[in-house]
Amino acid sequence: MYDQNLFPLLDGPTSIQAKELERAMRSSTARRDVSPMKAKSIAVVSGKGGVGKSNVALNLALLLGERFKTPTVLLDADINMANLDVLLGLNVRLNLGHVLREELTLKEIILPISERVWLLPGGNGISGLKEVDWGSKSGLLKDLYVLDEKADAIVIDTGAGVNRDVLFFAMASDVIVIVTTPEPTALKDAYGLLKSFLLSYGRDKLSKKDLFFVVNMAQSSLEANAAAERLIKVSDRFLALSPRYLGYLPFDPKVAKAVKERSPVVKSYPKSSMARAMELIVSNLITKCGLEASGDSKELAAFGAFQRLLRKLRGE
Ligand SMILES: Nc1ncnc2c1ncn2[C@@H]1O[C@H](COP(=O)(O)OP(=O)(O)OP(=O)(O)O)[C@@H](O)[C@H]1O
Ligand SMILES: [Mg+2]
Incomplete structure (x- = not known):
């Protein structure tokens, strides 16, 4: 079991330090935003x-x-x-609920789950927080700046369906990965989600996203590809959107x-069909949206994921 306090990701900056950091990051935003690396x-x-x-x-x-050696924060939104804490076998007491209630800061709840990956645990059944106004949580947002120092990518797990939090996080992110299965119901709902993105945020905003999808639990590549084709076709025909197919993940009992x-x-099970397919998907994602970089551009690429997320969460 982890004791969260034993594993602080951050060095516990004072509020003055945090402000200075925030200022420094803000002043460098323009330069980094024009970088071809995202x-x-x-x-x-x-x-x-x-x-x-x-x-x-x-x-x-x-x-x-x-x-792929990219320091990453996994946010359970x-x-x-x-x-996610359950999937990791962790006994987590402190979570985003505490942060949203402004009892704790992000750095007090973050947990290392491997050498270069940290988890921001979500809350469970947080009463009264069904409609979170993320943009107003200044403590949470301030901390996100600080995470930019440590991580090059942030992966956000969201709840199912079309709700405010999902729309919010999807549109605040640089990359959206839609997960579907080959079932007609899942495909229909994936299409419905795309339509909601379009209706809620408009074509202009949506076109700035890297929009991908993955077909999970496929029985064969044939089945996955047929499902992918269907989703691409209806998205194109009825929404004039072109989500890109990242690949499929087989149905693999090793997952359960x-x-x-x-x-x-x-x-x-690193040799399982699921693990191998996941590697392909991640490597595709890296190639298709330039996640990985080297040398000077690495620094540019590394910087700003949290900053951008923060600005979007604030509606800027
Ligand atoms: N490729 C796969 N092969 C076999 N089983 C899978 C595969 N992917 C996921 N599963 C199973 O599907 C179930 C649901 O998975 P998971 O919890 O990741 O879905 P979810 O989309 O996050 O669900 P929710 O919408 O409730 O958040 C799990 O029990 C898992 O074992
Ligand atoms: Mg889930």
């Missing part, structure tokens, strides 16, 4: 529930951190049904096994 916040979303978002988000973050063992499948 630092990334990645929202993992779905229309239908139970299609594998949390497993995808968790394994994506771990692969980014460990396999499924406010009322958070379960790993969940029962409360350990991520890429860690427990």
Whole structure:
């Protein structure tokens, strides 16, 4: 069991330090924003529930951190049904609920889950917080600046369906990864989610996102590709949107096994078909949206994911 206080990600800046950091980051924003490299916040979303978002988000973050050496924060933004801590076998007492109630700061709840990956645990059944006004949580937002120092990517696991939090995090992120299964119901809901993004935020804003989708729990590549084609076709025809297909994940009993063992499948079963397919998906994501960089541009790429998320959360 982790004692959260033993593993602070941050050095506990005083509020003055935090302000200075915030100022310094703000002044460098313009330069970094014109960089061709984009630092990334990645929202993992779905229309239908139970299609594998949390497993995808968790394994994506771990692969980014460990396999692709990108320091990553995994944010459990499924406010009322958070379960990444359960998938990790952690006994988490302190979570985003405490931060949203302004009892604790992000740095007090963050946990290392591997060498380069940290978890911001979500709350469970946080009463009274169903409609979180994220933009007004100044303590939370201030801390997000500080996380930019440590992490190059932020992976956000969201709740199922079309609700305010999901729309909010998706539109605050640089990259949206929609998870669906090949089932017609899941595909229909994925399409419905895309339509909600379009209706809520407009074509201009949506076109600035890297919009991807993954077909999970496929019985075969044939089935996955047919499902992908269907989603691409209806999105194009009825919404004039072109989400890009990142690839598919096979139905693999090792996933359920790993969940029962409360350990991520890429860690427990790195040779399983799911783990290998996840690697392909992550490497595709990196190639398609320039997550990974080297040398000077690495620094530019690394910077700003949290800053951008923060500005968008504030509606700027
Ligand atoms: N590729 C896969 N092969 C087999 N089982 C899978 C696969 N992906 C996910 N599952 C199973 O599907 C179930 C749901 O997964 P998960 O909790 O990740 O979905 P979710 O979309 O986050 O759900 P929710 O909408 O409730 O948040 C889990 O029990 C998991 O074991
Ligand atoms: Mg989930």
